[in-house]
Amino acid sequence: MPKILMSQHDSIRAVEWKDNHLVLLDQRKLPHNEQYVQLYSAEETADAIRNMVVRGAPAIGIAAAYGVVMAARKSYKQYPQDWRNRLEAEKDVLMNARPTAVNLMWALRRMCAALEGIQGDPEPVLLELAQRIHQDDIDDNYRMGELGSALIQPSHGVLTHCNTGSLATGGYGTALGVIRSAYSNGKIEHVYADETRPWWQGSRLTAWELVKDKIPAHLLCEGAAASLMRQGKVSWVIVGSDRIAANGDVANKIGTYSLAVNARYHGVRFMVVAPTSTIDMNTLTGNDIPIEERSQDEVLNVGNQRIAAMQAQAWNPAFDVTPAALVDALVTEKGVIERPNAAKMAALMAS
Template identity: 65%
Template sequence: MTQHYDTLRAVIWQDNQLYLIDQRKLPQEHQLISLDNAQDTAKAIHDMVVRGAPAIGITAAYGVVLAARAAYQQSPDNWMVTIAKDMEILANSRPTAVNLCWALQRMQALFSQITGNPESVLLAAAQKIQAEDIAANYFMGELGAGFLPEKSCVLTHCNTGSLATGGYGTALGVIRNGYAGGKITHVYADETRPWLQGARLTAWELVQDNIPVTLIVEGAAATLMRQGNISWVIVGADRITANGDVANKIGTYSLAVLARYHGVKFMVVAPSSTLDAQLSDGSQIVIESRSQAEVLMMNGQAIAATGAQAWNPVFDVTPAELIDVIVTEKGAVEKPTTEKMQKLFIA
């Protein structure tokens, strides 16, 4: 199937280097930064140069390639030991995104099979992870769009598109497919404070692909739903537990509660690498908190009274009972429960 509205890649391997779109500069500036070592790659992940669970995992996989290059140059006969420090640095860059650890574990599993210089083997593995992610997003886009009624208006939160994945997107992949197929007529996007991923990134992506988008502040979502303008809320996920609870960007839980009250359907779209069978429910998810300054300041300027404090959890947990369908590349689970999710894990 030919994919439409698919023009962006946020993670690029070219000329033996890793390149990332610096998402902190969007939408004012479309700038690529080059990375040639694991430490800078981990810093780019932590500092939100790249964000979104799948993109973080893919970036980390390429970080392993850079780490292996350095380790082999330093100690050709003992690179598997030398690389350990860089692996730990990469693992600690963003703790909530399960894709990060998943990608690192997948890369590390190859170490014992490698003889000689590990770079080519690990590069092929990282590129395969990215290619698989894009293919999965195409599939999820079509599967998720199948749940939408004709002439839908949808609401999305944060950024789940090409900038957050290997390409095409998870929730935005559904939106891209739905728009291409004539099912979606308009997209509403939350601003997504404090990093404004909806305003800076999602709106920018959709504008690049000529998909009509209207930006709203989070506080406007309830009124928009009450007016009957929204058929579905479509979001991504950073971690999904065994019972179908979902950790995603802060504000997702609010949308799920509002959607249920107003009779709006709620869809979560995420690759199976986001599933964490080790956690029985969302209460076990460790929620990352970031600096108060991200809430108290914007573009280096204070926006709050001096002396005020801020609480800045990056994610929240949406209970499974508020979710109408979880879409993965392994299939869709409607009204998720532990029993239904178990079948998906086995698949």
């Protein structure tokens, strides 16, 4: 396995390749139980992605890449003369696990492109590529952390939404990577994290990461964010993304759009942090991004406990789209775009 960077305020790795299989920290069990799931097939990996054992666009892509490795091993072992065709069905299982996170498709395309020219057992070649995708993500996160930190003037605090840290990536994080770097560099003193209903990624995951890595943090209800901004306690809202359209529109966890609107009104700057693998130049605008709608039970229940009236129904989109006009800075491993638009996005991707 290639190097896995770890530094100050960076102690968590949620996706690992161990011996001949994939190991995931089960994010459904956090923060009270740190349980790991052992996966040995593409089908198990797809189930883990679909059922939120692993979540966050970069982490989903990395897990899917390892899923292809295990699928190729199975196909080659069972059908050594026809393993390429047999692999297609398993690739489709992974492809359909979650529709919004473009990193899933990006990773699968890279893995499938590597199949060309392979003679004999495909596993060693594919495993090397999956591990490279994993390590590149960590390296890119460290790079984005420094680029984003450089934009922040010393301030009291920043606000983040959902989870964009080591749990959502190969390690260190996108938006939370910027926060880690900014805290290490003395740029911020405090982090405010939205609880992020209905899966509580902020309260269960982001708060857990911040506490574990000794970064001062407060949790807040989404409805409290505007009041926090009005009181001048944050200078930036810093979020990640699951897909970015060619014009700079950003799909991210539901609730991100309202944060962007509130930030603009209150004079708080809004930063999106994402690797270029999250940018989909084939999707022209945010209107073209498929938005996953999940079971209404996730809103009506908390765990196994019903919290809504028995006859109530719920609407449960997993993501919303923030227009590029509300984004002050888009931070990628290739550089920073201020006030993104189609021309700036095209120039970035061509660089």
